[in-house]
Amino acid sequence: MKTLILSTAVLALSAGLAMAQTVRMGTEGAYPPYNFINDAGEVDGFEREFGDELCARAELTCEWVTNDWDSIIPNLVSGNYDTIIAGMSINDERDEVIDFTQDYIPPATSSYVALSEDADLGGVVAAQTSTLQSQYISESDATLLEFATADEIITALKSGEADAVFFDTDYLVPIVEESGGELMFIGETVTLGRGTGMGIRESDTELKDKFDAAITSMKEDGSLNEMLIKWFGEGTDTY
Amino acid sequence: MFSFCTDPSLLATPAWFACYLTTGKLMLFYASFGTVLLLLAITAPIALGFGFGAAAAARSRILPLSWFGKIYIAMVRGVPDIVFFLFFVIALDQGIEYLRHKIKCPDWDEPIRQGSDFIVCAAAKMPLSTAPQAWHEVYGFALAVLTFAIVFGAFAGNVLFGAMRAVPQAQLETAEAYGMTHRQTFWRILVPQMWIYALPGLSNLWMVLVKATPLLFLLGVEDIVYWAKELGGAKTARFTDYPHGDWRVWYFLGLLIFYLAFTRVSEIVLDRITARLTHGQATAAGEAQRKAAA
Numbered sequence: 133m134k135t136l137i138l139s140t141a142v143l144a145l146s147a148g149l150a151m152a153q154t155v156r157m158g159t160e161g162a163y164p165p166y167n168f169i170n171d172a173g174e175v176d177g178f179e180r181e182f183g184d185e186l187c188a189r190a191e192l193t194c195e196w197v198t199n200d201w202d203s204i205i206p207n208l209v210s211g212n213y214d215t216i217i218a219g220m221s222i223n224d225e226r227d228e229v230i231d232f233t234q235d236y237i238p239p240a241t242s243s244y245v246a247l248s249e250d251a252d253l254g255g256v257v258a259a260q261t262s263t264l265q266s267q268y269i270s271e272s273d274a275t276l277l278e279f280a281t282a283d284e285i286i287t288a289l290k291s292g293e294a295d296a297v298f299f300d301t302d303y304l305v306p307i308v309e310e311s312g313g314e315l316m317f318i319g320e321t322v323t324l325g326r327g328t329g330m331g332i333r334e335s336d337t338e339l340k341d342k343f344d345a346a347i348t349s350m351k352e353d354g355s356l357n358e359m360l361i362k363w364f365g366e367g368t369d370t371y
Numbered sequence: 372m373f374s375f376c377t378d379p380s381l382l383a384t385p386a387w388f389a390c391y392l393t394t395g396k397l398m399l400f401y402a403s404f405g406t407v408l409l410l411l412a413i414t415a416p417i418a419l420g421f422g423f424g425a426a427a428a429a430r431s432r433i434l435p436l437s438w439f440g441k442i443y444i445a446m447v448r449g450v451p452d453i454v455f456f457l458f459f460v461i462a463l464d465q466g467i468e469y470l471r472h473k474i475k476c477p478d479w480d481e482p483i484r485q486g487s488d489f490i491v492c493a494a495a496k497m498p499l500s501t502a503p504q505a506w507h508e509v510y511g512f513a514l515a516v517l518t519f520a521i522v523f524g525a526f527a528g529n530v531l532f533g534a535m536r537a538v539p540q541a542q543l544e545t546a547e548a549y550g551m552t553h554r555q556t557f558w559r560i561l562v563p564q565m566w567i568y569a570l571p572g573l574s575n576l577w578m579v580l581v582k583a584t585p586l587l588f589l590l591g592v593e594d595i596v597y598w599a600k601e602l603g604g605a606k607t608a609r610f611t612d613y614p615h616g617d618w619r620v621w622y623f624l625g626l627l628i629f630y631l632a633f634t635r636v637s638e639i640v641l642d643r644i645t646a647r648l649t650h651g652q653a654t655a656a657g658e659a660q661r662k663a664a665a
Contacts, residue, residue, distance in 0.1 A: 154501040162601065164610045169601065171611055172395035195504055199591065210461055210489045211468070211496065212591070229487050283604040287617055306607045310614070335485045 154193045157183050158213035161198035162281055165302065165363045166219035178363035179217050182236065189346040202280065205229055209333060216331030221264050223325055231334045233343045235327025236356065238369040244319040245304050246296040247289065253319050258285040258294035264324040265298050302364050391613045400598040407584045407594055414519045415577065421524025426531035447525030455522055456589045460514055471495040515590045523580055530572035535561060537568040539653060567648040574641045581633060599626055
């Protein structure tokens with residue numbers, strides 16, 4: 133009986149500890165609609181809403197942190213935050229260093245955007261550095277022009293430095309729509325990667341399982357689809 | 372901020388700017404100027420202290436101490452800043468966490484390095500992951516101050532080492548002839564007189580330090596250049612109430628004015644300090660000052 137009480141107490145205590153666990157969510161904050169800094173200076177976007185919902189379901193306290201895209205993986209493995217939730221596509225190269233949860237956005241399509249219909253897609257194509265798109269362009273015949281942020285590739289296109297940009301369709305849609313006809317989609321869209329997942333340290337399997345369970349529950353009750361449509365529009369791929 | 376901010380017809384009018392310039396995001400931009408100034412205000416004296424220590428150690432008669440001072444100056448001066456800021460800070464952070472881990476969690480049996488992961492027990496995290504974000508920022512800021520102080524301390528050390536040797540030898544000999552000890556000579560004769568020789572080099576270092584603050588973002592501290600880039604980028608109407616085109620050139624122009632004004636103020640202050648320190652010195656400028664007064 134005594135041991136029973138003791139083990140119950142230990143269980144209750146460890147459950148209490150689990151409740152109090154703070155998870156630091158690392159994101160880029162420069163990638164609308166996935167994640168961006170809103171007018172109030174806070175992290176906002178699809179991943180903010182989605183991440184907060186996941187944390188509520190997994191009963192975790194979450195804190196949002198922004199980090200430069202280039203050093204987002206090194207800072208995760210050295211423990212400055214516990215997850216990467218930054219529109220990061222799952223691929224083999226990254227999977228060697230960190231672990232991914234199951235995907236929460238279906239494999240994204242990427243598109244070319246140019247200033248005119250007859251732009252040369254085999255010429256100079258701009259893409260954000262260390263993305264699936266930049267890898268795709270470097271393996272094609274076109275000349276790759278890399279920039280640190282997505283914003284800069286659009287600037288390069290407008291200034292004529294690049295013939296076209298190749299990037300995530302969801303990111304490009306609002307920009308093309310609001311350019312007043314200056315920018316247009318050309319060529320075929322391409323599906324790259326295995327979807328977008330949360331990056332988690334390889335040793336952190338417990339946290340990974342918690343988030344996986346929360347994502348599954350959101351997929352099952354349809355709330356994930358609602359959120360995808362809210363942020364990416366009616367035409368987006370859902371589960 | 373203001374009640375009329377929600378009116379969409381105000382776009383790009385003075386009223387629109389009044390609203391735009393008072394959003395929370397712009398407030399963070401203004402606050403980052405404070406961060407940079409605070410960093411300079413804290414780093415400069417600490418770096419000077421490091422430099423003074425290094426110079427005093429380098430000219431010490433105790434051989435190991437002299438080696439230590441010289442090696443510190445030579446090594447830090449030889450390593451590129453960006454390597455220092457990327458590698459050293461992560462190493463320092465992990466070193467601190469490793470020590471805390473050894474002290475706080477002695478019965479932890481898992482290895483600290485697992486593949487590319489660096490794992491310490493939760494109690495050894497610096498700061499604790501349950502700590503509010505503000506503490507993480509303070510910690511990052513402190514790491515930044517320390518790193519800047521070590522780097523600029525080495526340069527200042529070299530400048531001061533040279534300045535100490537520039538003080539006329541006759542002065543030191545006279546002091547000893549009066550029966551002053553080595554220590555008394557150092558503090559009463561050498562140190563008060565060396566500053567005038569060190570000042571040109573130190574003022575250069577100050578100017579470089581003022582402009583080195585964008586390195587802060589490498590350390591995760593959001594400085595004025597980070598915010599200028601973030602705020603200046605084109606914004607579409609879907610994600611903000613204040614859409615605009617690529618405004619980076621305006622933001623960077625603002626930074627240019629800030630840096631120019633700041634250097635100008637620094638120059639004026641440094642000129643005054645030079646004039647004061649020159650007083651009564653056996654230098655050309657000191658002589659000119661004496662003649663002008665006579």
